[in-house]
Amino acid sequence: MKDRVSEAVIRRLPRYYRFLCELERAGTERVSSGDLSREMRLNASQIRQDFNCFGGFGQQGYGYHVRTLRSEIGKILGLNRSYSAVIVGVGNIGAALAHYAGFEKEGLRIAALFDADAAMVGKVVGGLAIRSLSEFEAFISLEGADVGIIAVPKDAAQALADRMVAAGVRSIWNFAPVDVAAAVPTENVHMSDSLHILTYRLNNIQEAIEPKK
Amino acid sequence: MKDRVSEAVIRRLPRYYRFLCELERAGTERVSSGDLSREMRLNASQIRQDFNCFGGFGQQGYGYHVRTLRSEIGKILGLNRSYSAVIVGVGNIGAALAHYAGFEKEGLRIAALFDADAAMVGKVVGGLAIRSLSEFEAFISLEGADVGIIAVPKDAAQALADRMVAAGVRSIWNFAPVDVAAAVPTENVHMSDSLHILTYRLNNIQEAIEPKK
Numbered sequence: 001m002k003d004r005v006s007e008a009v010i011r012r013l014p015r016y017y018r019f020l021c022e023l024e025r026a027g028t029e030r031v032s033s034g035d036l037s038r039e040m041r042l043n044a045s046q047i048r049q050d051f052n053c054f055g056g057f058g059q060q061g062y063g064y065h066v067r068t069l070r071s072e073i074g075k076i077l078g079l080n081r082s083y084s085a086v087i088v089g090v091g092n093i094g095a096a097l098a099h100y101a102g103f104e105k106e107g108l109r110i111a112a113l114f115d116a117d118a119a120m121v122g123k124v125v126g127g128l129a130i131r132s133l134s135e136f137e138a139f140i141s142l143e144g145a146d147v148g149i150i151a152v153p154k155d156a157a158q159a160l161a162d163r164m165v166a167a168g169v170r171s172i173w174n175f176a177p178v179d180v181a182a183a184v185p186t187e188n189v190h191m192s193d194s195l196h197i198l199t200y201r202l203n204n205i206q207e208a209i210e211p212k213k
Numbered sequence: 214m215k216d217r218v219s220e221a222v223i224r225r226l227p228r229y230y231r232f233l234c235e236l237e238r239a240g241t242e243r244v245s246s247g248d249l250s251r252e253m254r255l256n257a258s259q260i261r262q263d264f265n266c267f268g269g270f271g272q273q274g275y276g277y278h279v280r281t282l283r284s285e286i287g288k289i290l291g292l293n294r295s296y297s298a299v300i301v302g303v304g305n306i307g308a309a310l311a312h313y314a315g316f317e318k319e320g321l322r323i324a325a326l327f328d329a330d331a332a333m334v335g336k337v338v339g340g341l342a343i344r345s346l347s348e349f350e351a352f353i354s355l356e357g358a359d360v361g362i363i364a365v366p367k368d369a370a371q372a373l374a375d376r377m378v379a380a381g382v383r384s385i386w387n388f389a390p391v392d393v394a395a396a397v398p399t400e401n402v403h404m405s406d407s408l409h410i411l412t413y414r415l416n417n418i419q420e421a422i423e424p425k426k
Contacts, residue, residue, distance in 0.1 A: 015403075200290045202384050
């Protein structure tokens, strides 16, 4: 593997992975970079270049073996391991995340829920009793956490990120609608970005030039 | 504006918009493409090229006026208008979306909630009584909907997308963990993509080479 894989390549890997999972489910055995290119609307030579960052995967002229490629990209993404996560903030988004059964399949195990609101402590959500945020550091020092999920209001997000890092959480997945910065791997989820792309498209398709409203 | 703006440029616009909102809140008046470049980790010439797709915005050597640029990009994204949305599926994610107050600020007004489960009908979530999915077509033909939000299990997602388009919904924002395709503007939200990028980084930072577990 190359020493430094570019941000852009890394960001495409989950898309490759998703697409290959679909092909595998559909029973497809082999796929060419040309097929991937058409279906994923990426340049075929870019796809080959991306895969070359990780040593290739394919035999020229034969295409890629779907299951092998899916499994190799899964390994690169670290999906062959499992990860423990804690959720802080059990409002609507926190509760939705706590309930989401799909995480298990991704190898993400929600180990604990925390909330700063004393009225929430003890309530059971997704099979876990909510703990007081005051117990956070003690819990992390005992159990550790691979992923700290931030689901608090945006004004509290950065301070919580700092607190997570200080406590020893190994990465941050932030759902508060504001970017947080941290010294550990951090992903800020921006749901409104995809809404803005939708509104862009609504205003740039033919029928939308003269909106009805 | 150019006739055809590339997908990659469109996908960067919400990031520019978010970053400019932050600068405006911080009271910053002017910003150079160099500053944007450093903060957003994009090439400065790419930023200038992106803005040129929409006619420029800046005076050479003076940088960009933050509020004007934020407002212009907001207009391009269609954020100067408001949009009506319906949510179908009021499970955890649907309920989280129904409760999320931030949408109002984005100009997105949730007009109605629908669920196929008769036991859910009539329950009030986020101030709206859940309607039966059997009323969907009648509601849309009367009220219309700019955005149809899909929050049903993944096996039901594509059929729902088809039904939304047939009913006259103008765009689709899909939160089911599977891609849907439709003849209207469609955004598939993939929360697991950012999780996979986190797990990639967890496995590719120095300390993670020998994981403790």
